[in-house]
Amino acid sequence: MRHGHGWSQIELADRLTQALGKRFDPATLARLEKGKRSIDVGELVVLAEVLQTEPMALLGHPQRLRWRRDIDEARRESRDALRVLSESAARYFTYRGIEERLTTEAAERGEKVSGVTLWPDQPAAFEPVVDVLTAAGLPLTVAREVAAAACKPIPWESVSGVEVQVADVGFEP
Structure with a gap:
């Protein structure tokens, strides 16, 4: 829409600075146009006024939004799931190492x-x-x-000729 008015980013940024009453940097406008910066409602309304359009026209097609x-939510969920999985794996390998050392x-x-x-051993522990x-x-x-x-105890036949069975906690003399 900026191009429809024949304005450069600097010209539109200057108009936004005047309308907002605070500096609106051309670099900020560039990030906004590339989708790398969000816009608050107040800025959106002023931008629409400066461009002589409705705020909804600047947001794009509702289906695309x-x-x-949905993509952003899926990305957040997958990052959260990966974090939980990483924490579970770290916990598993930490305790597995302790077990091997003690054994x-x-x-x-x-x-x-x-x-x-x-x-x-509870199934709930592996729900993540x-x-x-x-x-x-x-x-x-x-x-x-x-x-x-993947997370269950592994029975060992022997370690250095000594019978070893990984099961419930306990040592036998």
């Missing part, structure tokens, strides 16, 4: 180890992983099986 909103130390002392499970897997398209039952299998 819905798509943009190895016990085996080196000649102790029989039965049970060094340091992460929760299940959520990510179902969002990726896996059926719920498959996602639950994959999450449970």
